[in-house]
Amino acid sequence: MTLNSIAKELNLDCNSDINITGLNTLKDASNCEISFLENKKYLSDLKDTKAGAVFITEEFKNELPSNTIALITEHPYLSLAGLSKLFAPKVVETAGKKAVIGQNSTVMENVSIGKNTIIGNDVTLMSGAFIGDNITIGNNTIIYPNVTIYRDCTIGDDCIIHAGTVIGSDGFGFAHTKDGKYIKIYQNGNVTIGNDVEIGSNTSIDRAAFKSTIIEDGVRIDNLVHIAHNCVIGRGSIITGQCGFAGSSVLKEYVIMGAQSGVAGHLEIAPFTTISAKSGVTKSIKEPKKQWAGFPLMEHRTWLKLQGKINRLLTKDSK
Amino acid sequence: MTLNSIAKELNLDCNSDINITGLNTLKDASNCEISFLENKKYLSDLKDTKAGAVFITEEFKNELPSNTIALITEHPYLSLAGLSKLFAPKVVETAGKKAVIGQNSTVMENVSIGKNTIIGNDVTLMSGAFIGDNITIGNNTIIYPNVTIYRDCTIGDDCIIHAGTVIGSDGFGFAHTKDGKYIKIYQNGNVTIGNDVEIGSNTSIDRAAFKSTIIEDGVRIDNLVHIAHNCVIGRGSIITGQCGFAGSSVLKEYVIMGAQSGVAGHLEIAPFTTISAKSGVTKSIKEPKKQWAGFPLMEHRTWLKLQGKINRLLTKDSK
Amino acid sequence: MTLNSIAKELNLDCNSDINITGLNTLKDASNCEISFLENKKYLSDLKDTKAGAVFITEEFKNELPSNTIALITEHPYLSLAGLSKLFAPKVVETAGKKAVIGQNSTVMENVSIGKNTIIGNDVTLMSGAFIGDNITIGNNTIIYPNVTIYRDCTIGDDCIIHAGTVIGSDGFGFAHTKDGKYIKIYQNGNVTIGNDVEIGSNTSIDRAAFKSTIIEDGVRIDNLVHIAHNCVIGRGSIITGQCGFAGSSVLKEYVIMGAQSGVAGHLEIAPFTTISAKSGVTKSIKEPKKQWAGFPLMEHRTWLKLQGKINRLLTKDSK
Incomplete structure (x- = not known):
């Protein structure tokens, strides 16, 4: 154009x-x-x-x-x-090549596969899975029932994606008009998932506004996790149940996120960081290999000290 | 009767x-x-x-x-x-009129559409979507794969509902017997969704016990949000990822809910209110245009002051 | 072997x-x-x-x-x-007996049912439901659309499972190698659900690593709840929206969990305990019939006292 x-x-x-x-x-x-x-x-x-x-x-x-x-x-x-x-692509392609399915792969009943999609060898696509247009899935990957993978996403080898999970739904982006209307920013990027990634059930990973939301090799993601557009989840990171990530946050390698914790947008978290359960990360973490807790976030040992102080405050009062 | x-x-x-x-x-x-x-x-x-x-x-x-x-x-x-x-309607209607599909609408494979349902023009229903009985969907709306819309719900024009989202599941209601059994309150209401509403993936919006759970025009809802029975989400409100609403809570227009925040039941939140991430709203908010944070909830500036005090408490101790 | x-x-x-x-x-x-x-x-x-x-x-x-x-x-x-x-069973059985469907049961279109599965009488299986291999479903149970039930799980009589819910996805378990690879612990157990259980939409209940994740009779579970492997949810317990349970936690009978609360792994919670919304349970609760709140958890009345102290701290400061 x-x-x-x-x-x-x-x-x-x-x-x-x-x-x-x-x-x-x-x-x-x-x-x-x-x-x-x-x-x-x-x-x-x-x-x-x-x-x-x-x-x-x-x-x-x-x-x-x-x-x-x-x-x-x-x-x-x-x-x-x-x-x-x-520049938004069609929601559903009407033209294009029929999908290519690799050797020894299983496609159960009630599976939909879009145009120009390439499925590797030894892949299992279970009933109710939706594999959109222009997708690549590597070898030996299992897609469980009722998973939805939106168009243009790529998934590596040896991945497991559990039931009900959605890969590539639109990121939450819109511009405001003066009179209170929201105009959609079409999410023309995708999600790319590396090799040896396992993702739990009913998790949502949004596609990027531009370029890619990235899940690197070896990542483990639990159930009901929300990953917004343009996030990067670094190699070997462990994301436990019900964590949430706002847009464009970047986790370096081997970050561990405790359950129900959250990360605000446009932050970076250093390698080997551990975030305790229910914490909220609101600033970038630059020093690697530390443990953090609370909301707002503090070092885990500081958080423990705070709890001690709170206990003393409560004891003093009851005298 | x-x-x-x-x-x-x-x-x-x-x-x-x-x-x-x-x-x-x-x-x-x-x-x-x-x-x-x-x-x-x-x-x-x-x-x-x-x-x-x-x-x-x-x-x-x-x-x-x-x-x-x-x-x-x-x-x-x-x-x-x-x-x-x-008064509970049938789970599945066996009689009734075949659904009417508007002009230029696309119904992909593996879509189920119930009796007495009316689909507008230029609608896209993607694979695995379930559109129950007695539903109305307006023009130019997109229903992504594996979305479930329970019977009797209505959805307006120009809406987008992302994959895995459930509209109209039963509200969480039951009476207790003396001997510890729960007797279901059948949820005979519905969900009504206005025009120009976008809803993310794997979100759940429960039908009303009586009348309607209401999502007004222009609302934007992110992924993995829980909206209980009889809530009203006011015009132009923005509900970010993993928020939860207990029953019968009412948001007025243009409320913004930060990620992982929650609202208790039977509350009302004034127009143009902003709720920070991870907050818990336990009382009605009457004054419009204010920002709130924390759990229990306080004005955002008070919450900031509290964090300052906590910091000083921690610093004092380490001396 | x-x-x-x-x-x-x-x-x-x-x-x-x-x-x-x-x-x-x-x-x-x-x-x-x-x-x-x-x-x-x-x-x-x-x-x-x-x-x-x-x-x-x-x-x-x-x-x-x-x-x-x-x-x-x-x-x-x-x-x-x-x-x-x-010892991991096949993801999809290729041999085995055709499923047995009881009298007066309804199987809608686009339902998949695996081998060696037994469905009771008066059961409703709605479109897009996936019922895997070697499953037993009792009488008079309703499975709503796009529910996924993994192989080997059992569901009792008079249950209702709402749309998008996943029963029996793999628990989050893996061993670490020295060079930072994760080796999957195959989750060879199952989920067993008792009689008269209702489960909301888009909830995830993981199968056990060994033996069973157990949901006892009469339990009520709301939307978007995460229950990890080997948990036991005791008879008559009420689990509200967006709660999360880490692995092997045991709730005794009639526990009530407030919305967005969480329970760490390997804990036990006494009968008739009430956990307030947004709380985090990090230690076992031995005394029955008490109410708890906060994170870290404290008795609810202590938590109220703490909020009073925080209020006074804030007031004092503003003088």
Whole structure:
């Protein structure tokens, strides 16, 4: 799609016929992609962006690198929402190649498999599983009943995905209009799951807005876990029951999350970190191999000290 | 069904042949409906009730309005449970009209659609979706795979319901017998979802005991959210991942609920309220546009102050 | 399988041809089963074990009862993982008897029923339900759409299981290798559900590693609840929305769990205990009929006192 035709669709001024293939963050966009600046705190990313064009307000247009085109808009994030719709793939492909199923794989009754999908060898797809369009599943993977895998996702070798789990549902993203309407940011990315990953039942892993939500090799995820768009769950991490992750949070390798704990958005958690049950992580954790607890989060030993103080407070009072 | 025949079924005394069409709360019951008084705190509702008849203990029968019939029972809530069963619709309709599917709508393989159901135009029903009896779905709505919509629910135009989500499962209601058995309150209401609503994956929205659980226009609900029977989620509200709502709670318009927060039953939350992540709302919030946090709940700025105090407490100790 | 052949598969030394039928805990193993000692705190169980053989390190082999064979291994839990795989049943049975469906039962379209499964009378199996191999379902039970019941589970009479719920997914169990790989403990047990049990939508109940995860008669479970392997939910207990239970926790009869509360692993909770919403139970509760709250857990009245103190702390500060 040319930049001109996109601008026309979104009622913006532009005079360039460069070819645009999608949208992305300021950091990750290539010169064929459009990005956006909504929030001042990303101004530092703006200077270094390689994006072909950027949705930007009049105020900041001079901060753009010389070879990036300004698409002036009062509401960059709303323009992005409009753009995301232009690049959204079909919900269901009507054309395309019939799925390829590898050797010695079992497809039970009532399984749906989309177009252009490739299933490896020795795979088991159980009844009620939905495998969308343009999906790759590696060898020796088991998909239990009533699992849903949305289009474009990839799953590695030797994975087990338990019943009712959803891979690739839309991330929770929308722009606000002045009159209180929400305009969907179409989630045009996917989920990529590495090798030797086991995921429990009724867990939800959302697809990325751009690029991928990533579950690295060897990860273990329990039941009823919520992983939002663009998260990265690092190699060998253990995510226990009912944990939740807001958007774009990154766990490095071998992080352990206790049950019912949560992680706010856009954070990074150092390798070999342990988060106690029911904790809430609201800041990035930079030092590896430590244990944390509570909400707001503190070192686990500090949390223990706090509980001791609370106990003394209660005892003192009863005298 | 006549009141006489109902009383006979439940082993109660009565001498009236008025026609009864269902059951309802004291506040909402019409003169064709039966209500109940189990808890003294609803005595004020009793005086103004328009119910045709009320299950009530001997003690309070004189508090009834003159044109409401007393159905004297030792255990009003147990009698209600018995009544709810008499009015429960069939789990699966065997008779009725074949569903009507609008123009340009897509029904993928392995979709089940019940009797008397009406699907709008440009709707997509993906594989494994279950659309029960007597359901209405508006135009341009997408139902992703393995979604279950129980009988009698209505869904508006331009909605998106992600995979694995359940709309209209039974609310969690039962009466206790003296010997420790639970008698089901059949959930004879439904769920009504407005226009332009998006609901994430693996979310559960229970049907009402009477009338409707309501999701108003423009609401956005994330993954793994639990909404109990008879809740109202106000227009434009944003419900993030893993939130939970107990029965009959009412959110006014544009409430924002942080992740993993919860709301106790029978509360009301004022418009434009923001609830921080992991909070627990245990009292109604009357003043609009404020931010709250913690459990028990306090104003967000108070919660921040509390964290400051806790920090100082910990620092003091380490000296 | 002979002990010799098992030892050979796992590269251990052994010289006995006794027949082994499975694996179990030190407490529960019979003389046809193999158990393991990984953690010193189970040394007391070791002395009394009736296991035919035990995976054990050199250090503790002399603690074994005389009629139990030592299988010396550096990593007992890893050996157990290897053993669990040897006894894991097939994911999908290809041979076996066609399911038997009782009188007056309804099986809707798109239902899958496995081999050797027995369905009672007056049962309703709704569309998209998956009923695996070797399952027993009692009379008058309703299985709502898109429920998944894994192989070998049993469900009693008069049960209701709501849409999207998963019964019998694998417990979250694995042994660690030195180089950071996780080796699955195959979950060869099952879930057994008593009579008159109602389970909400999108709940997950994991199968046991050995023996059974047990839901006793009369239990009520709400939506989005997580019950890990080998838990026991006692008769008449009420589990509200979004509660979570770690492995091997035992609730005695008539326990009430408030919404979003959690229970750590290997605990026991006394009869008629009430746990407030959002609490975290980290120690066993021995005295019955008490109410508890908070995380860490304290008596509910103590928790109320604590909130009073916090309020005073905040008021004092603002002067």
